Amino acid sequence: MANICVIGTGYVGLSCGACLNSIGHDVVCVDIDHSKVDLLNSSCIPILEEGLKEIVQRGLATKSLSFTTNLRQGVESADFIFLCLATPQSTNGSADLSILMSAVESISDLVKPGSIVVTKSTVPIGTFIEIERVLNRTDVSVTSNPEFVREGSAVHDFLHPDRIVIGSHSEEISRRVAGLYTTIDAPILITDPASAEAIKHASNSFLAVKLSYINAIAMMCELYGADVLDVAKGIGLDHRIGNGFLNPGPGWGGSCFPKDTSALLYMANTKEYEFGILREAIAVNDEIQNRIIEKISYSVGGSIHDKKIAVWGLTFKANTDDIRDSASIEIITRLLNLGAQIYCYDPVVSEIPALISQAHLAGSAEDACDGAELMVVLTEWPQFVLVKPSQIAAKMNSLNVIDCRNILDRERWIEAGFSHQGLGR
Numbered sequence: 155m156a157n158i159c160v161i162g163t164g165y166v167g168l169s170c171g172a173c174l175n176s177i178g179h180d181v182v183c184v185d186i187d188h189s190k191v192d193l194l195n196s197s198c199i200p201i202l203e204e205g206l207k208e209i210v211q212r213g214l215a216t217k218s219l220s221f222t223t224n225l226r227q228g229v230e231s232a233d234f235i236f237l238c239l240a241t242p243q244s245t246n247g248s249a250d251l252s253i254l255m256s257a258v259e260s261i262s263d264l265v266k267p268g269s270i271v272v273t274k275s276t277v278p279i280g281t282f283i284e285i286e287r288v289l290n291r292t293d294v295s296v297t298s299n300p301e302f303v304r305e306g307s308a309v310h311d312f313l314h315p316d317r318i319v320i321g322s323h324s325e326e327i328s329r330r331v332a333g334l335y336t337t338i339d340a341p342i343l344i345t346d347p348a349s350a351e352a353i354k355h356a357s358n359s360f361l362a363v364k365l366s367y368i369n370a371i372a373m374m375c376e377l378y379g380a381d382v383l384d385v386a387k388g389i390g391l392d393h394r395i396g397n398g399f400l401n402p403g404p405g406w407g408g409s410c411f412p413k414d415t416s417a418l419l420y421m422a423n424t425k426e427y428e429f430g431i432l433r434e435a436i437a438v439n440d441e442i443q444n445r446i447i448e449k450i451s452y453s454v455g456g457s458i459h460d461k462k463i464a465v466w467g468l469t470f471k472a473n474t475d476d477i478r479d480s481a482s483i484e485i486i487t488r489l490l491n492l493g494a495q496i497y498c499y500d501p502v503v504s505e506i507p508a509l510i511s512q513a514h515l516a517g518s519a520e521d522a523c524d525g526a527e528l529m530v531v532l533t534e535w536p537q538f539v540l541v542k543p544s545q546i547a548a549k550m551n552s553l554n555v556i557d558c559r560n561i562l563d564r565e566r567w568i569e570a571g572f573s574h575q576g577l578g579r
């Protein structure tokens with residue numbers, strides 16, 4: 155059992171702290187947000203994350219997990235200090251490290267000799283050198299231990315990872331960090347810090363390239379009359395390709411892929427390397443949205459102006475309440491700019507997001523369709539699959555549906571009288 159301090163209680167920090175506690179460590183999570191800390195100390199979880207509430211409650215009850223705004227209290231007796239702070243995108247595309255570095259500066263005088271600072275945040279390759287410089291403590295080690303959890307399944311992913319990556323220049327320090335995970339059954343890859351930081355970026359960008367590739371194949375399927383779902387199945391059966399991350403969609407979004415691909419591209423540019431494949435993957439991600447806007451325009455007769463359009467789904471993917479960099483919000487914004495009247499529904503969104511304040515939020519998937527010319531599915535919530543097409547047919551003005559996640563049963567919707575379009579089929 156180790157004494158751990160986790161700095162930052164966002165999506166990564168909160169799940170990381172709670173999971174480290176659930177595998178037997180004493181964990182103090184520190185955040186500057188007083189109201190969030192109060193909420194967490196009373197077992198209220200501010201994000202939608204399966205299984206998180208249960209482990210937080212258990213940790214609080216046994217007093218082995220706590221939340222505080224007092225940095226000194228969290229850090230001074232910790233053997234390990236996990237940095238889980240946001241590294242948002244700057245205007246020039248690079249990762250903004252100011253939040254992370256200001257935390258490093260603040261702990262510099264507080265951490266005890268012999269302790270280990272562990273970076274979980276996604277940082278540019280080489281950031282560990284800057285962390286060591288700002289920390290300015292020869293008696294404290296800096297390690298990279300990037301996180302690979304997905305929002306919505308963070309607890310499961312943390313406890314059942316494909317691999318654990320630890321980057322340090324010292325074998326002894328790597329062994330101590332690896333020792334935190336002895337109860338987790340996963341291969342542990344020990345490497346140097348720059349390679350660990352690169353693994354995180356290379357993984358996220360590889361996945362983004364894979365998604366853009368399948369989205370480009372979806373466009374080809376539409377042009378040549380093939381079905382992308384069968385194509386994805388067919389290529390995914392080749393174990394060298396694998397069947398994960400092959401669902402075409404309205405573009406990858408969320409708090410990670412857009413900013414991380416942009417940060418990696420920026421890193422390449424600063425060394426004058428033209429990372430064309432990554433640049434193209436980002437371009438395809440915009441292109442798929444142009445294609446969706448074209449499909450919408452065509453479905454409503456050529457002009458979007460004043461057309462009433464129902465949208466199902468606002469979050470960047472299902473099973474999360476996160477709308478940051480959501481393809482749905484992006485597409486709605488473009489439709490609003492073209493003069494559409496948008497009625498949207500999302501099972502976990504209870505207020506219209508400020509970015510799309512001219513849109514209307516309906517109380518149900520059915521209500522969003524009232525009087526609409528077209529219904530567009532943008533997030534793959536499983537509850538949408540259960541909606542009866544006949545009920546929607548009774549509500550809509552024109553029976554048009556565009557399913558950008560290919561989740562609806564096409565035959566049932568066609569049987570109910572709909573003109574149904576998927577993506578890439």
Ligand code: UGA
Pocket residue numbers: 166276301302303304305306358361365398399400401402403404405406407408409410411470471472
């Ligand atoms: C992603 C990575 O998957 C995690 O491994 C990583 O730890 C995390 O970023 C991070 O860097 O913190 P996340 O952003 O939670 O996780 O979401 P994903 O499940 O990866 O989905 C990303 C986007 O791709 C979403 O917009 C999703 O709708 C889209 N997607 C995903 C598809 O369009 N099709 C798919 O088949 C899979």
